[in-house]
Amino acid sequence: MNGHRINVNRQDFATAIFLILLGIAGFVASSALPVGTAMRMGGGYVPRLLSFLLLGFGGILIVQSLFGNGERVQKTVLRPLVFVLVVPLIFAALIDTLGLPLTVLFCILAAGLASSETRRWEILAVGAGLAVLTYVLFVTALGLPMQFGPEFG
Amino acid sequence: MKTWTKLAWAAGLAAGLMPAIASAKSDWPTKPVQIIVPYAPGGTSDTLGRIAAQGLTEKLGQQFNVENRPGAAGTVGSSTVAASKPDGYSLVVSGVGSHAISPAINATVDFDPLNDFRHIVVFGGPPSVLVVNPSLGVKTLAEFVELLKTTDEPVSYASPGAGSQGHLVGEYFKTLAGVEMEHIPYRGAGATIADIMSGVIQVGSVTLSSAAPQIEAGNFVPLAVTSAERVQAFPDIPTFAESGYPDLVATTWFGLSGPKDLPDDIALKINETVTEYLQTDAIKAKLEQDSITFKPMTLDEATGFFKEEIDRWGPVAKGSGAQIQ
């Protein structure tokens, strides 16, 4: 006979929390919109309906997760996660002020920090190379309007 | 004595620099110019922007490049140009949608459509047309109004979008004629035309250019156009003006604008070049295809036109229900 072990399924639990938070966010974001009726829906009808459904699903999933099979969760290795995600952020922050080649260089260097396999001079060379390559490809060849260098003011 | 010397130096320096500054201005353009089309490629504004760019490139010897930057009914691209340097290197294809209608109904529009821009040219644009599906059984505007007034069945009309010219024309028409119709907004002309063709909805208020193929093919019955005079390509369609609604003259017009404080001589150069180009026979023919008639205007007239349209459509837009909180 089974002893009652509460084996929390961490993944489902986290998912459920996410759903609930998103449901609340959706509700707040659409709160100012007119809801209307099912026959004549306003702009807020569908978002609010979806938010409720998300809350509902989240609730069900939380309960289920408490009685689920807790799988062994892999440890989170922070370094790749942080440094990969930071690259687009750095790009967004720098692109309009520093222009394309410099931004690419900084981004590549940051990206390199994500992996322990990165070699210092190699990544610098890759960064420089890509800075040139992306500019030539996207701006010169394709004619996309992107800055070359730093522009202040 | 010393003060006079200083002044003399200053005057001399200024006199020396004057030619440099003056010639810097009148040397425009010295590098490629960007014309932003704040809509996706393929639409009327895109076509007009490219035509203007072509003319300017040919006559002024520098590259004028079109860049599509769609977003929020033309306001994102317009906003970008309003905030850019008034050096003559960034221009935008402005229009009734982005400058007269959106600012009136959309609180997140962050520019003043009249004062944050230097309006340079008005291209004009296609008029709207009221069409019906043949199954409705009416052939003229008068018959249509009659039908609306006597029928029990509610009638709906389609427009390519909430706040579009078609929508506003439809609402305006309802007020002037004293009739009721339910407005069914679509997203874009494609689906609108398709549904009117299939009969799902029987009335449409759309731009003439989007309905033209179906009118020619006989799938639509056109009731009236919103241009001031009958359109050359469709001489059989009466205008609203001559059908008893003299106030209902409107086009989905576009223009070319720059940021405010754009130097006068640059604006003048653009105005003159584009005006001349658009009046050549080849270009006239291209514009005719889209039912666009170009009317030359001076800079002041252009600004005046913008102001008129902004003042006119603002209240109509607000009253149409295309509202926001």
Place this chain on the structure above:
Amino acid sequence: MDILHNLATGFSVALSPANLFYCLIGTLIGTLIGVLPGIGPIATISILLPVTLYLDPTSSIIMLAGIFYGAQYGGSTTAILVNLPGEAASVVTCIDGYQMARKGRAGSALAVAALGSFFAGTVATLIIALLAPPLSAAALLFGPAEYFSLMVLGLIAAIAMSQGRLIKALAMLMVGLLLGAVGTDVDTGAPRMTLGISYLADGIDFVPLVVGLYAIPEIIRNIEWPEDRGVLGAKISRLWPSREEFLRARGAVLRGTAVGSVFGLIPGGGSLLSAFASYTLEKRLSRNPEEFGKGAIEGVASPEAANNASAQTSFIPLLTLGIPSTAVMAVMAGALTIQGIQPGPHVLNSRPELFWGLIVSMWVGNLMLVIINLPLVGIWVRMLRIPYRIFYPAILIFSCVGVYSLRNSYFDVMLVALFGLLGYCLQRWRCDTTPLVLAFVLSPMLEDNLRRAMLISRGDPAVFVERPLSLGMLLVALALLGFVLLPSFRKRREVIFEED
């Protein structure tokens, strides 16, 4: 016979040296640009549109069409190699294509995609040549009610093919629907859930979403767990599909072609739905459905055939009725207009050389794609052998630049980071992102058509079952839902018995 005469006209136009050249240039450049992460068919066409304006109308449309297919195919390439769909329809190719790459069979996947697409393109071209005018009538059968039912069918199909637990798949669907609802309200034109951010006024863009949800988590995972990288970088023994794979792919390609040809006719239905539908169909019919999602060759062959077939047939509403059925077709329509040709019912009669020349050129373009891409497979596969520590920064930066180039908006790039985080979390929590993406793409159409149908019918919901086509699709959706629920029902009972 008329059809032979027409095809002859078409061939004479399409095979002129100039047009052959433009077709080649178009497909080649289209492929190369389409391979760049983040730049899909529309962006590619927009970039190259100015070039085509210097050509005469027929040549320019031929080149544009070549660019379109090329970009589509390039998008499939990145889907297979780095789990980055180049455009909506390639999302389905990611599912099995990338898994095949991880198992060292990238070459096989790419080859099957190319050949399957070619077959589908050939068949679709024939269909167009024979049946264009009558088929155009099909486009008009779809009103708001039918579209809504079609979207519902699509969503149920997404659930049917999802992996993992049903409730989580449904939840992902809801998340996708909610994210897709951000943007402009169709009724009033007012911004909705945009939090006052002007960049969100047109909604969340597809590209940052998928780059974040699909490519980023894979990069993180591959850095985190080098052992798990699979044989991505190891020596590839075979570039060509094995005999067994060929045989299995055969049926999938046939079915995919059929599904895709039909879906392409529906304005707005398009490639994504056809890819999903054919994948789901294939999974249902397969004798080893558990392989799907882990690198089944049918999972690549089927959606690739489907989306190429639908890409071809989606020209029909434009060429015969003048109605652009997708955003890409709208750009094509614009290109024609600039050239002085109004797309409409009369093009067939007034400019037959344009119409038939384009149709034959479509087939020629497909042929060129195969010729160009098969050798390229070797190059792409060799690229996978670049040490990962150099490969992933390159992919990352190309993605950022590609996303930025969409609208010169740094905000879009920030979204990549946001959705990257979300994608990473969802992967860790064992949630399938595919229903999310499908729901996201379909959400605006679903809601718009629901509200529009209700508006037109004056609030009468019976309209969805009164119209036969709509009713038919809802019934199929219901049946599919039944299929989905039954096995999981059975599975649950097994589990309960086991625990006792």
